[in-house]
Amino acid sequence: MISKKMKESIENSSMIRAMFEDGKKMKELYGAENVYDFSLGNPNTPPPREINQIILDILQNEKPTFIHGYMNNAGYEDVRSAIAESINKKFNTNFAVQNILMTTGAAGGLNVILKTLMDPEDEVVVFAPFFSEYRAYAENYGGRLVVVPPDTADFQPNLEKFKEKLTNRTKAVIVNSPNNPTGVVYSEETVTKLAEILREAQKEFHTDIYLIADEPYRELVYDGVFVPYIPQYYENTIVAYSYSKSLSLPGERIGYLVIPDEVADFEAVVSGAGTANRILGFVNAPSLMQRVVAKCLDMEADTDGYNKNREALYQGLIEAGYECVKPQGAFYLFVKSPIESDKEFCQMAKQHQLILVPGSAFGCPGYVRIAYCVSYDAIMAALPKFKELLLEVR
Amino acid sequence: MISKKMKESIENSSMIRAMFEDGKKMKELYGAENVYDFSLGNPNTPPPREINQIILDILQNEKPTFIHGYMNNAGYEDVRSAIAESINKKFNTNFAVQNILMTTGAAGGLNVILKTLMDPEDEVVVFAPFFSEYRAYAENYGGRLVVVPPDTADFQPNLEKFKEKLTNRTKAVIVNSPNNPTGVVYSEETVTKLAEILREAQKEFHTDIYLIADEPYRELVYDGVFVPYIPQYYENTIVAYSYSKSLSLPGERIGYLVIPDEVADFEAVVSGAGTANRILGFVNAPSLMQRVVAKCLDMEADTDGYNKNREALYQGLIEAGYECVKPQGAFYLFVKSPIESDKEFCQMAKQHQLILVPGSAFGCPGYVRIAYCVSYDAIMAALPKFKELLLEVR
Structure with a gap:
């Protein structure tokens, strides 16, 4: 018998994966070119061309042991120093x-930072819509996830409701900007106010509340939007970054994690x-890749392709009659479901060979996520399908 | 404030690391060549020569995305199939x-398999001496570690005491052969009896008890010793392997994990x-390395260097007057401390520039672990130090 908790996790955490598996089956049935799979955030842009040469240089010049x-x-240590310096230069x-x-x-x-901080029954606050695995991460260490309901007007965090959710058991707050699933970037005003609220709560409860900034999409931003570097706004901030x-x-x-002094x-x-x-x-982050990223610190992600997709998809959907906040980062669009049930809408979308993920998977029913890290051609071919789908619904 | 549990973990789990840090300081003080650091199981043998070419081929021939x-x-899937076939061929x-x-x-x-199996208060049974992290792994998921005391005659598991430790809360038993820290390989007789005891306990308690075989040292064996493949002896076996x-x-x-049908x-x-x-x-095992190991399935580890070290160190220590079961695998010797306190003995060893790890770190006080995955020269230079140390003690 497996663990009871794990049984629940299998049932709860599989919505994105289920859509992906459905997509796989449909591709076998209709041919891959006839299925438009927007379910997974798997980058379709290759890594920088230089990566192969960098790996080769490392293999040739450094001792294998x-x-x-x-x-x-x-x-x-040299990798960590190099990363620290590169952050210092940027921010x-x-x-x-x-x-x-x-x-x-x-x-x-x-997982590392939550394991470090959390005692059983401690609370981790997140803002809906949120990456669904946060619930598992908090519960892995006996914690409880507390969800702040969304402000669907612009998908900035709902700070009024946030205040009400803070208690003397609040150990951490997770923010994710640019956001998965909305693509929204938290504004400087938002971050400043959020920091003030946290400082007041710390005083009120005589506790430390850690703000964990989950920033895998930091460089994926468009229109030159400003992304506040959160440790500069709130002293108890820890950054989780990914390449x-x-x-x-x-x-x-x-x-890497940034843990400021x-x-x-x-x-x-x-x-x-x-x-x-x-x-x-984990023991340690994979060793060769540590050495690789240390040599890629000044490389810029190629966001042109994603930006082209974003513009085409957003314009196409708006013209077709969908409602959506225009994303400024990441590679997701969070579209209002034209019918009440987002799950039902995703089922209908499948009939048009469109694989989407219901907003319910992110604690925000009534919306669907479209991951546009796919080819431009797929976007252009999918747009008429989205149109047909909306006509059918109406 | 960090978690209470984590505070304990930091204090408890740092004995090996503390010895390593001491060693680092001593190397700065006396020069690296004058400190004999036997504290860490970090292989000094390089990976097979072919690895660089294999990585290069993969980078050149496969799509970076x-x-x-x-x-x-x-x-x-192709990597998992290839590994399955290679195990089938061997066993x-x-x-x-x-x-x-x-x-x-x-x-x-x-961690993956314990997270999968364990409900809070479930018990995980281990045999002393055992790799100290097992305690943390079990407790990560709310479990309780149950330790079977050692049989110091030959360091085969103490099966009489084992029987007494099994309860209706026993969810898993971890075995590690070739063993860290003793280097002992569990015999076919041991494994057969252990399987019988487990089957009886399953019947008695109407439960499933999973046997988890932690096998990172499987190929590091000497004198042609036979290492039983545990899934062939007990049906509820899961193997954890590492490259x-x-x-x-x-x-x-x-x-990888092997989870038999x-x-x-x-x-x-x-x-x-x-x-x-x-x-x-974890999300998934590092991707490039998955593809690398799939191309190294028929490569044999180079154990000649370790074997040479083992013979020299074992003979040298026995001649000097130490007591030790001759290891048949891994790269550890587990030597009886000539004084009662293994911790005190390790402190004394430091005065002779020898860095050892107390058996207390493995749930087996009165012994010390010597990791001989170092250069042969270091072994030869260290032997007179071991002699001096024993003379001082006596």
Whole structure:
């Protein structure tokens, strides 16, 4: 018998995966070119061309027992220093080696920091719509997820409701900007107010509340939008970063945590995170990829393709009559379902060979997520299908 | 404030790491060549020479969005099939793609399977001496570690005491052969008896008890010793394997779980393990390395160097007057401390520039672990130090 909790997790966490599996079946049935699969956030842009050469150079110039070997659980010190410096250059911060902990992607980083911080019954606050795995991450360590309902006007966090959700058990708040699933970037005004609310709550409850910024989409932004660097607005901020999207290396599982000197209980958090990395079984972030990303720090993600997709899809959907906040980042559009049930709408979409994910999977029913990290041709071919679908619904 | 549990973990789980850090300080003080660091199981043998060419071929011949991209949480299907076939060839088993789940090393695999199986208060039984992280792995998911005391005569599991430790809350038993820290290989007699005891306990308690075989040292064996393949002796066996030692890729975090069709609740275990891989933040085993190990299936680990070290160290220590069971696998010697307190003995050893790990770190006080995955020269230079140390003690 497997664990009861795991049985629930299998049932609850499979909505995105289920759509993906449906898509796979449909591709076998109708041919891959006739199915428009917008279900997964799997980058279709290749990594920078230089990556192969960088890997080759590392393999040729460094000792194999070094590049494939164990190192400090926090990662190679030279890699962590290089990352700290590159962040400092970008954001005028003052990080050093001790502030960076290499992780197995952002998902690994989030688990590491939650394991470090959470006692059973502690609360983790998230803003709907939110990446559904956050619930599992919090519950992995006996925590409870507290969901702030969405403000569907612009999908900025609902700060009024946020205030009401904070208690003396609030250990952490997770924010994700640019956001999955909405593509919205949290404004400087939002982040400033959010920080004020947290500071007041800390005073009121005499606790430390950690703000965890999940930032795998940081570089995927459009129209020159400003993305506030959250540690500059709130001292108890920990950043979870991933190279999955920015360098298109999602399968390699490489990212890092930023733990600023200013966070409460800094030394314990750092040594806890190193220990968590080890005892959760990550041990360390994959070694060769640590060395690779350290040589890609100045590379810019190629967002042109995503931007072209975004414009075409957004314009096409609006013209067809759909409602959607125009996303400024990531590679998702969060569209209002034209019928009440988003799940039913996704079922209808399948009849038009469109694979979408219901907003219910993100704690926001009544919407559907379209992941546009696909080819431009797929977008252009899918638009008439979206039109047909809306006509059918109406 | 970090979690209370994590505070304990930091304090408890740092003995090996503390010795390693001491060693680092001593190297700065006395020069690296004058410190004999036997604290860490970090292979000093490089990976097979062919690895670089294999990586290069993969990079040149496969699509980058494929080799660095997301795949099924269980891993690439062709990789899993290839591994299943290679196990079948070696052990005359009948595994297929659905029985293999790629993991982030064996440590990742153990966390994945424990997360899948365990309800709070479930018990995980281990045999002392045992790899100290097992305690954390079990407790990560609310479980309780139950330790069977050692049989120091030959360091085979103490099966009499084992029987007494099984209850209706026993969810899993972890065995590790070749063993860290003793280097002992569990005999066919041991494994057969252990399986019988488990079958009886399952009947008595009307439960399923999973036997988890942690096998990162499987190929590191000497003198042609026979290592029983445990799924052939007990139907509820799950194997956690790692390429860390066999291919000397410990930093890359690549391994797999074998979940045979025969295990109780097979489909739930498989789908739970895939879900666990995702929600613990591993998501999938590092992608490029999955493709690499699939091309290294017939490569044999180079154990000659370790064997030479083993013989020299064992003979040297015995001649000096130490007591030790001759190890048949892995790269550890577990030596009886000549004074009662193993911790005190390790402190004294430091005065002779020898860095050892107290057996207390493995639930077996009165012994010390010597990791001989170092250079032969270091062994030869260290032997006179061991002699001096014993003379001082006496």
